[in-house]
Amino acid sequence: MRTYKLNIVYDGSRYQGWQRQSTTQHTVQGILEKTISEVTGRSTQIDGSGRTDSGVHAKGQTASVVLPGKVTEIDFCARLNERLPEDIRVRDMSLVRNGFHARLNAKGKKYEYFVDTREKPDVFTRKYCCHFPYKLDVEAMEKAAGYLVGTYDFAGFTDKKEEKSTTRTIYDIIIERQAEKIRIEYYGTGFLYHMVRILTGTLLEVGTGRRSPEDMLKILDRGKREDAGFLAPAHGLFLKEVCY
Numbered sequence: 001m002r003t004y005k006l007n008i009v010y011d012g013s014r015y016q017g018w019q020r021q022s023t024t025q026h027t028v029q030g031i032l033e034k035t036i037s038e039v040t041g042r043s044t045q046i047d048g049s050g051r052t053d054s055g056v057h058a059k060g061q062t063a064s065v066v067l068p069g070k071v072t073e074i075d076f077c078a079r080l081n082e083r084l085p086e087d088i089r090v091r092d093m094s095l096v097r098n099g100f101h102a103r104l105n106a107k108g109k110k111y112e113y114f115v116d117t118r119e120k121p122d123v124f125t126r127k128y129c130c131h132f133p134y135k136l137d138v139e140a141m142e143k144a145a146g147y148l149v150g151t152y153d154f155a156g157f158t159d160k161k162e163e164k165s166t167t168r169t170i171y172d173i174i175i176e177r178q179a180e181k182i183r184i185e186y187y188g189t190g191f192l193y194h195m196v197r198i199l200t201g202t203l204l205e206v207g208t209g210r211r212s213p214e215d216m217l218k219i220l221d222r223g224k225r226e227d228a229g230f231l232a233p234a235h236g237l238f239l240k241e242v243c244y
Contacts, residue, residue: 055234136207202229
């Protein structure tokens, strides 16, 4: 038996997220498992680095898979991509040590969120940016982001309360203006359910002056979801990279 790491890209627009579900065939993991099973001739499951929500995209999702023997990576990827829908691609794969697990061995993740601030959304990127037609104070947003960097209990920034632990570490948040668009990059050990999208909505509210940068401290301290900002739409979010 050999273990392989897959690097995967996908447009999540028409999928019900990454994780396989018994109620739908429209998940990225489910489609990949079906395709790999067709190529190998045996039922095969994969382990992803983590979930992405319905409508969220990935430039750098990873998964691990155990195959019965050694394969030629380039040929195997080509056979998968011939069968996969056009909005899912296995970019490459590599042989790794047995026991490697895409989620358990991950050291960190990077997400990107894109915001279009023009009056009317860009025709060509409207499906991959949150349209937010307001003037944003990027300096205030950067100040607010600074309060979020570190190890904290992020209970106020998740919609799921059943987590065993809501403590996470954010290493960095980069906010940059790209003409009339804003790109926000998050780098941390891992992120809670809806956490990146809630962080983004809260930072955007800081950018419009609706709340102050110091509100971040109150949200972290109280741990109440109602204190944080709105849930930014899924289509502006990309899983950029999983770090090992």
